[in-house]
Amino acid sequence: MKRQRYTGSNYKKALNIEDMEHIAKRRLPSFVFEYVYGGSDDEHTLAHNRRVFDRYLFEPKTMTRVGPRKLSTTLFGQEHRLPVAIGPTGFNGMLSHDGDLKLALAARDAGIPFVLSSVSTTRMEEITAIEGLTAWMQIYFYRDRHFVKSMIERCARAGFDAIVVTTDSAIYGNREWDVRNFRRPLKPSTANLLHLLTKPGWMKDVLWPDGLPTFKNLDDLLPPDKRNAQGASQIIGPQLDPTLNWDDIAWLRDVWPGKLILKGIIAPDEAEEAVQRGVDGIVLSNHGGRQLNHSLSPMDTLAEVKARVGERCQLFVDSGFRRGTDIVKALALGADAVWLGRATLYGLAAGGQAGVTHALGLLEKEMASTLGLLGFTHLSELDERCLRQMS
Numbered sequence: 001m002k003r004q005r006y007t008g009s010n011y012k013k014a015l016n017i018e019d020m021e022h023i024a025k026r027r028l029p030s031f032v033f034e035y036v037y038g039g040s041d042d043e044h045t046l047a048h049n050r051r052v053f054d055r056y057l058f059e060p061k062t063m064t065r066v067g068p069r070k071l072s073t074t075l076f077g078q079e080h081r082l083p084v085a086i087g088p089t090g091f092n093g094m095l096s097h098d099g100d101l102k103l104a105l106a107a108r109d110a111g112i113p114f115v116l117s118s119v120s121t122t123r124m125e126e127i128t129a130i131e132g133l134t135a136w137m138q139i140y141f142y143r144d145r146h147f148v149k150s151m152i153e154r155c156a157r158a159g160f161d162a163i164v165v166t167t168d169s170a171i172y173g174n175r176e177w178d179v180r181n182f183r184r185p186l187k188p189s190t191a192n193l194l195h196l197l198t199k200p201g202w203m204k205d206v207l208w209p210d211g212l213p214t215f216k217n218l219d220d221l222l223p224p225d226k227r228n229a230q231g232a233s234q235i236i237g238p239q240l241d242p243t244l245n246w247d248d249i250a251w252l253r254d255v256w257p258g259k260l261i262l263k264g265i266i267a268p269d270e271a272e273e274a275v276q277r278g279v280d281g282i283v284l285s286n287h288g289g290r291q292l293n294h295s296l297s298p299m300d301t302l303a304e305v306k307a308r309v310g311e312r313c314q315l316f317v318d319s320g321f322r323r324g325t326d327i328v329k330a331l332a333l334g335a336d337a338v339w340l341g342r343a344t345l346y347g348l349a350a351g352g353q354a355g356v357t358h359a360l361g362l363l364e365k366e367m368a369s370t371l372g373l374l375g376f377t378h379l380s381e382l383d384e385r386c387l388r389q390m391s
């Protein structure tokens, strides 16, 4: 029998992230939903990112006197209420007005870090102004290194605790949904423009206040006539620098005094090299299946990476996490925390800031019950012995 699905549009009634995804799908124009949902090429990696969790099954202990569960964890010496962070995603203003701010405020309220994308639609200074938020900034390496340097200096002035360099996107993934939906970068086809008329709620929330959101942190890179979303996207793509290599990281390590995190590593050798080069954190990631198709999932290499890097850096993981059980499996294999991508974006699209809070609450509840059913009360009790890998 097929699993029962929620078919309404009230995010408060969503029982899981998949319900949130369905609400987001109904609320967003199709080309916006497809931009979020889609993967690259024929989406093998997108599907693999979900299937990989089925390979690990739990071996629970049932007589362990489980007490109230504690899900807190310490990252870079600071305690957080949950072992998750909201990862960087670009163009969040397309899902909900001031999307970045809503995600950041929900992260602050949940006691978890928030990572702002460099292609965000909110100025970075507005994020670091949020009282009580742990804010990290993601950057790409652009060909214009003066701009990269000025961006890093701006991050320091704004007060970010960490910079996250995305390493897997120097060449843009082949996302065919977007190719079909847009005549030119960010210029929707006529059919898609007409389809907007069927989404008055989204138009009122997203387009009504200030028109199409723009990339607020890239103004210095863009000539004045290219500072709208379409103009910017014509320039940003060619600016991504495929020559990114370890020398760039060494340079960054010299100029950035704060925590440095690399996002997009999959290979254990690269994880090891990152640590040797003084990187403070690694995010094992295949970019949610949006870059190299047929890539391994971070879950495929996590245990090996942990064995290689040990406690020498903070180890994060993302791509495909939709359930508390997924998160607990990654923690058991050695991750310090999981970064969320689409899970919280669906919350944002379904219900704004309160939708993100609801999505985080669902994951928290699932993590707490998973931990208890495994026979544990604290995350520190988790290790690979509570999992069996099926062939």
Ligand SMILES: Cc1cc2nc3c(=O)[nH]c(=O)nc-3n(C[C@H](O)[C@H](O)[C@H](O)COP(=O)(O)O)c2cc1C
Binding pocket: 035, 036, 037, 049, 087, 088, 089, 090, 117, 118, 119, 138, 166, 263, 285, 286, 287, 288, 289, 290, 318, 319, 320, 321, 339, 340, 341, 342, 343
């Ligand atoms: C709509 C969207 C936009 C994204 N934009 C960025 C970005 O600007 N920078 C970045 O490093 N990663 C970006 N990512 C990748 C996410 O940070 C993360 O690696 C990925 O979403 C994790 O997979 P999941 O969505 O299955 O959880 C984006 C992902 C999505 C879905």
